[in-house]
Amino acid sequence: MKWTLKAVLIIISAPLANGSKVRTCNATKVKPLQGEAIKRVSIYWYIDSLLFLTAFITWMMEQLLQLAGVANPSAFVQLINSGFTIGANTELIPEATDALYSNVTVVDGKSGDTAFPFGKMKPLATVGEYDICTGTFSRKILAQLVEMILDDCSNNLFPLIFFAGDNIVGVPDGMGAYLLDDETVRVVVNSESYGPLDFESRPYYVNGGSVSFTGSHIQYVDYDRFRLSNLMESNAPAAKAFKSSGSAIVTSYNLRGQLVGKRNATGPTETGAHDSNVDINGNYVVVSTPSKADWLMQSLCSAHLEIRHQWGPGIGVEDTLFMANEEWIRYTNNNDVIGLPAHVVDLKTKTSYAVGAFSLGGFEKIVELNPQHEQYVIFSLAGYNGPFGNTFPLAAKNAMGKRDDGTNYLWANDIHPARIYVGVKGKMEDGTLFRKKGSM
Amino acid sequence: MPNLYVTGSPAPASDFLARNGLRYGQIYGFATELATHRDTFHINATNGAKVSGKWLRGPWRWNGTVLPFIYDGSWDFQNQPVGYFGTNYTFWNGRGKNTRGAKMEHNSPGMLPPNFIFCFSL
Numbered sequence: 001m002k003w004t005l006k007a008v009l010i011i012i013s014a015p016l017a018n019g020s021k022v023r024t025c026n027a028t029k030v031k032p033l034q035g036e037a038i039k040r041v042s043i044y045w046y047i048d049s050l051l052f053l054t055a056f057i058t059w060m061m062e063q064l065l066q067l068a069g070v071a072n073p074s075a076f077v078q079l080i081n082s083g084f085t086i087g088a089n090t091e092l093i094p095e096a097t098d099a100l101y102s103n104v105t106v107v108d109g110k111s112g113d114t115a116f117p118f119g120k121m122k123p124l125a126t127v128g129e130y131d132i133c134t135g136t137f138s139r140k141i142l143a144q145l146v147e148m149i150l151d152d153c154s155n156n157l158f159p160l161i162f163f164a165g166d167n168i169v170g171v172p173d174g175m176g177a178y179l180l181d182d183e184t185v186r187v188v189v190n191s192e193s194y195g196p197l198d199f200e201s202r203p204y205y206v207n208g209g210s211v212s213f214t215g216s217h218i219q220y221v222d223y224d225r226f227r228l229s230n231l232m233e234s235n236a237p238a239a240k241a242f243k244s245s246g247s248a249i250v251t252s253y254n255l256r257g258q259l260v261g262k263r264n265a266t267g268p269t270e271t272g273a274h275d276s277n278v279d280i281n282g283n284y285v286v287v288s289t290p291s292k293a294d295w296l297m298q299s300l301c302s303a304h305l306e307i308r309h310q311w312g313p314g315i316g317v318e319d320t321l322f323m324a325n326e327e328w329i330r331y332t333n334n335n336d337v338i339g340l341p342a343h344v345v346d347l348k349t350k351t352s353y354a355v356g357a358f359s360l361g362g363f364e365k366i367v368e369l370n371p372q373h374e375q376y377v378i379f380s381l382a383g384y385n386g387p388f389g390n391t392f393p394l395a396a397k398n399a400m401g402k403r404d405d406g407t408n409y410l411w412a413n414d415i416h417p418a419r420i421y422v423g424v425k426g427k428m429e430d431g432t433l434f435r436k437k438g439s440m
Numbered sequence: 441m442p443n444l445y446v447t448g449s450p451a452p453a454s455d456f457l458a459r460n461g462l463r464y465g466q467i468y469g470f471a472t473e474l475a476t477h478r479d480t481f482h483i484n485a486t487n488g489a490k491v492s493g494k495w496l497r498g499p500w501r502w503n504g505t506v507l508p509f510i511y512d513g514s515w516d517f518q519n520q521p522v523g524y525f526g527t528n529y530t531f532w533n534g535r536g537k538n539t540r541g542a543k544m545e546h547n548s549p550g551m552l553p554p555n556f557i558f559c560f561s562l
Contacts, residue, residue: 255506256506275506279508280506280507280508302545302546317460317461318459318460319456319459319460321460335508335510336508337508337509338506338507338508338509339509339512339514344457344460344462346456351456353456353457353462355457355462356502356504356506357462357463357464357465357502358467358502359467359500359502359512359513359514360509360512360514361509361512361514364543364544364545364546365545365546365547367547367548367549368549369549370549376461377460377461377462377465380547380549381467381547382544382545382546382547383543383544383545384543384544385514385517386509386514388509393508393509393510396508396510397510397515400510403518403519403537404519404520404525405519409515409518410518410537410538410540412514412515412517412518413540414534414540414541414542414543414544415517415518415533415534415537415539415540415541416469416514416517416531416533416534416541416544417469417470417471417478417517417531417532417533418469418470418478418532418544419467419468419469419470420467420468420495421465421466421467421468422465422466422468423460423461423462423463423464423465424461424464424465425458425459425460425461426458426459426461427458427461427463427464428455428458428463428464428504429463429464429502429503429504430464430503430504
């Protein structure tokens with residue numbers, strides 16, 4: 001059996017000779033290869049080609065996995081065959097008309113009526129699809145596979161399949177696209193996910209990998225600009241244009257400007273708390289607790305991409321940023337909850353900052369308006385003003401004082417006008433000029 | 441010149457939030473003397489309908505200090521705008537200050553001049 005496996009590897013490696021240049025999965029760079037590296041990259045190259053599986057390759061893959069000691073190779077291949085690589089799915093969720101009124105037969109997993117009146121559609125990415133090229137999924141799976149094959153290791157792959165992987169997390173609710181460079185279009189998308197308030201999404205890790213969030217993600221997918229521009233000219237899946245993907249948040253700061261830290265499971269988190277999850281003393285106050293993460297990034301809604309100076313030279317935000325906002329939450333009965341901030345992501349550094357300047361009542365969407373002035377920014381704020389569940393500190397509010405007509409405050413949720421925020425560029429909260437430490 | 445203070449002194453470059461105007465600012469709410477509440481108005485409004493009013497503020501402004509929500513600016517719209525107490529100006533809430541209004545969902549900027557305005561869908 002092992003000799004058969006070696007023979008297969010030789011066939012796979014055959015197209016490559018010493019010094020060959022191989023376009024690896026996660027980059028357009030080419031690297032000269034030597035010796036053992038050729039065998040390994042050849043296997044990667046082979047696995048990568050499985051994005052476009054044929055029945056023959058499927059069979060081959062199953063044989064390889066079986067030889068490698070995998071208990072159920074057909075299940076693994078079925079997982080790949082299900083179209084879970086980013087951009088592989090070509091079936092549409094949107095329909096040109098409701099299935100009740102269409103003559104198109106409804107088939108589970110297939111497009112419905114696609115006779116759209118204003119043009120064709122094609123999925124760029126679908127929730128649940130994996131980044132088989134650059135994600136931890138591919139690295140761990142393929143590295144393990146290579147090791148098993150070359151070193152006759154008999155470890156089982158399946159624990160890795162289920163515990164590793166960079167997939168697209170849903171539900172998408174807010175996205176934008178911009179040119180990352182001359183050859184790459186970056187699509188940024190956030191998910192409206194509710195973590196332990198509904199179903200927990202896989203965690204993502206920030207601040208050196210030690211701190212984790214479940215709930216809503218902000219992710220990016222990079223596409224080859226040229227291939228994307230021609231995508232609608234053929235039946236090819238968007239996977240043809242796919243280049244890379246990942247989390248748009250690597251570093252995360254809370255409202256106090258602290259790096260978000262691990263949650264204290266036995267008491268208040270006194271430093272680095274994710275403020276929407278805690279009261280003023282750092283006690284966790286969400287009605288349910290993440291089982292596999294420190295914090296809940298709750299229901300990021302209708303995020304919006306703002307391009308630097310989108311309104312003209314010098315006019316508008318100074319950095320290309322992604323404006324997301326926690327929308328609603330469910331708190332335990334507590335008078336000292338803090339509320340829901342916006343989270344603005346510096347896309348260049350993949351850093352998320354909690355923003356208090358819009359107030360803390362939770363928002364559906366925050367978008368930039370044209371300030372028509374270089375020194376200011378203007379944002380339009382929509383929703384909600386306090387959707388915190390059935391328990392809220394109304395009595396505590398009224399104990400502080402009545403309304404200006406002498407009556408009690410009502411809970412603030414959905415009692416608000418259309419709002420705008422006008423910000424001054426380059427100033428700290430007290431209006432003073434920001435200075436670096438030591439510059440005074 | 442971009443990114444200057446009102447005094448004309450150079451702005452710092454290192455603070456992301458300050459650089460983008462997200463530390464120092466003010467929230468304004470649309471206020472009007474119109475007696476009809478916003479939700480009621482929109483049900484019967486026709487395209488091009490206008491409401492006279494002003495963008496006015498409440499007393500709250502973010503000062504960088506994290507406090508409980510009972511101190512937040514979200515409550516300001518149940519009072520009259522700063523400087524307009526005793527006038528007919530009130531914040532144009534969905535259904536006034538004693539009843540929850542419709543959810544305010546998706547807003548969008550007008551991208552083409554001269555329509556640098558925005559619209560809301562309820």
